[in-house]
Amino acid sequence: MRFRRKKIDKLLGEILVEKDIITPQQLREVLDAQAKEDGLIGEIIVNKKFATEEDIAQCISFQYGFPFLPLENYDIPIEVAKIVPKNVAQHYCLVPIDKIGDTLTVAMANPLNMEAAEDLEDLTSLNIQIFVSTSSDIRAAIERSYKE
């Protein structure tokens, strides 16, 4: 493994409750909603306005040590964007932001998605460095970077 692998022993919901970002009652409500309608727990929490995307991203960053990177004003070079196909970026909600030597830096909404990181390694044959960002920032960045 060339990217930093974190030991993940807690689920996002539990971490958010621990950090007092959401209440246990809200977590139950979110889990019920997830059981009824498919979706990621972070997105449901944001949709229900129990927390903001930034709250969740900051929480993950703090818990697992992935640096948080807001992408609003970040310009991604086209040659970097092209390293990862658009469909892969959209599927995993990630965007490559820089390439230095044989290391590719990517911003991910869910940095705990090890399979995505492995796929990037296999696709690019580069080391992967992961940053955390919000889903909406990443999707906006994808739209900006893969215009053509």
Added chain:
Amino acid sequence: MKSNKKISSLSNMSLKRRLFVAFIFSTFFPVTILFQYSVNSYKMSLLALFAVVLVIFVGWWFIFEVFSSIIRIHNRTQDALQHIEERGQPQNIGVKNEVERLDVVFNMLSSKVKESVEELKAVNSKTEELNRAIDQKVKILSSILDANVLFSKSAPTTEILQFLTERLKEIIQAKIVISFFGIKEGDGRLQFYYGISERVAASLLSEENIKELMEVKSIVVVDNKHKERDPSFIAGATGIKNFIINPVYLREEIVGFIIAGNSMDGFSFPYDIGDIFNLFSYNMSIIWERQRLYKRVEDLEINDPLTGLYNEGFFINRLDEEIKRSTIYQRPCGLIAVKVANYNDYKENIGFIELERILKKCVQIFKENLRPIDILGRVKEDTFGVIVIERNRRQSNYVAARLKDALYSFMEGSLSFAPAIEVAVAESPIDGASAAKLLECIQQQFKTNEI
């Protein structure tokens, strides 16, 4: 009894002989007796006299009998002639001469015979007509029966419909017959042509006039008796002057049409042509319905009958669903394909029963080496597929290698002749975002392996 015999033998004699016997009795015997008495100067006794009288009486009785017979024959002839004359000849014909009368009678008899011959001819032609009708009915029934036999033997629908179309052409002695089924989108279309090329049939069916006639939704006949519609539009391409367009109904819904025609001048279809078409279209609709039901059953079937695993259709559906689900949860979805190399040769070598046993054992090995959530299917006759839920290509490769090892260890341990196993792995999103794309990637890998 003796006397009866004698009398009967006398009555059977010809007139000449009977006259001779009468002459003997009435003249010869009495004269002989009298001569004997006169020569020998006997005194004639009373008894002898009585005998002479009796013999003479018998002789005259014979003569009487002979003449009575002649008179009876004459009377009967007269009566017969009178009778024939009275029945056949108007009374006002005054025929005096018997020869003329006989001539008249003969003429009458001849005309009677002529009349009878005419009647016989009419009866014959009627019989021929009936025979033709019976023959046609027999042909219709035998066609329907044959079609049902084919049906019960599970013959392909196309074969049965083709057969019925061909027989219909033969029965109604049509020049062309076109039948087609599958009006609705998605039903699939079957078309049969006889006496017409596919190109001409296609151009005919695209004619607006034909389409209009189909809109009538009941049988349309155009012939010498039914001239409401102009057949020139059909005649141009086909030479057809008389035709029938008959819709094929199935549960009050039109599923097809039968079009038949011929090029005879002044021709009219028989009065029962509608019944014939109804019978054929009814049977054709049943066959067509079977085709639709079979297709539905096939679509509904989800398991491979041999291994009990998901079949190709269902497996692909499940793969598409899993890819969609993995997209929602931003997870990967792996696909492993395990192919038995040279499957057909291997099948021929070991036989079907042994192959079935091996395939079932393989299924067991797959299940032992996969998670319960992974989905296993038989995607081709020689290929198993595994949907590895939420596993990327790297993880799927581990699983594939494990499966391959397990299969080889089973084969090497229990089979005298083990086939080669090929494995390919694909993953969504890297190799594509649909089942079709992943399978394409798998096929590509198999091809590369072959090279």
